Amino acid sequence: MRRLMRAAAAAMMTLALTAALLPARAEELTGTLKKIKETGTIVIGYRESSVPFSYLDNDQKPIGFSMDLCGHVVEAVKKKLSLSDLKVAYNPVNSATRLPLVANGTVDLECGSTANQLARQKQVAFSVSTFVAQFKWLTRVDSGISSPDDLKGRNVVVTAGTNTAQFLNKLNQEQKLQLTITQGKDHAESFLLVETGRASAFMEDDILLAGVKANAKEPARFKILDKAYSADPYALMFRRDDPAFKAVVDETLIGLMKSGAFADLYAKWFESPIPPHGVNLAFPMSDKLKELTRNPSDKANS
Incomplete structure (x- = not known):
């Protein structure tokens, strides 16, 4: 009986050692x-x-x-x-x-x-x-716009499909700004509308506005308004x-x-x-x- 028990114990130990030495099963990818x-x-x-x-x-x-x-x-x-x-x-x-x-x-x-x-x-x-980021407005220096209040009733632009577009639509309704909102296909097109005077201002995240302004042909022609909104x-x-x-x-x-x-x-x-x-x-x-x-x-x- 003792021999059988010793044999069984030895077999179990061998199995355990064998399992430990085998390579771990590869993680199943999903x-x-x-x-x-x-x-x-x-x-x-x-x-x-x-x-x-x-x-x-x-x-x-x-x-x-x-x-x-x-x-x-x-x-x-x-x-x-x-x-x-x-x-x-x-x-x-x-x-x-x-x-x-x-x-x-x-x-x-x-x-x-x-x-x-x-x-x-x-x-x-x-x-x-x-x-x-924070939402801000970009406009031309010669636009005569110094605060968001000056934008009431004007044509502005925002990039399509952005959370900024959602925010601006809500802001326009809640504050009764009577804005005409145009949507550019990307930030470059939105900026172009301000650059060419087809929109009075462009709302987007502050850093993205800083980027398009800095890379404009004449950066000094544009300014970013101080007013910021949480994003x-x-x-x-x-x-x-x-x-x-x-x-x-x-x-x-x-x-x-x-x-x-x-x-x-x-x-x-x-x-x-x-x-x-x-x-x-x-x-x-x-x-x-x-x-x-x-x-x-x-x-x-x-």
Whole structure:
């Protein structure tokens, strides 16, 4: 009997040792990571005129702060999937197309200037916040406009498909401003309407207005009004219900924030000369964004 017990114990120990020596079962991939592994390609969505987040340089190559952040995510995905030859495909998006192209699987990771909103979370998902903006007005210096009150009854412009457009429509109704609101297809077209006098002012996030103004042919012809309105935080965007991919994105961004690399990238794009004209936006990091780098969050405004 004792022999049988000793034999059984020895057999169990052998099985345990054998199991410990066997390689761990590969993690089963799902969602976006599975798609990337199977295709060998990650598709990045970029904006063409969202300076300094995501825009085209003189060679029509997408560059910017968000593009650099996404570059780090791509490297993390390569490592996660052991895909040293991972291909990166670039797909242009604008304010109207970005959500549906992410939701339907065309774009894996959107790297632009997209605000994290509760309403949008019904269609897509977001990373931890990467920027905090405010809505402001841009107008021509010779417009005679010094405050939002001067805009009553005038023609103004906002970019189609943005949270700014939603905010402006609500503001127009609640404050009875009697604005005629035109929608540009992108920020470049919206700015052009002000530049050519077809609109009195352009409402958008303060940093995006700073970007289009700085890159104008004659920046001194334009001004940004002091009045500011609270806006939603920016984040990278990807498909909903994909916790494994979200974990890779968030871990990458939080790692950059904790190491100081995020602050270095911010200084590169917001406080240094940037392509294509070598303009320095001179836009220091806000106290709110500093707090979010210390305590990262993926929460939208309520």
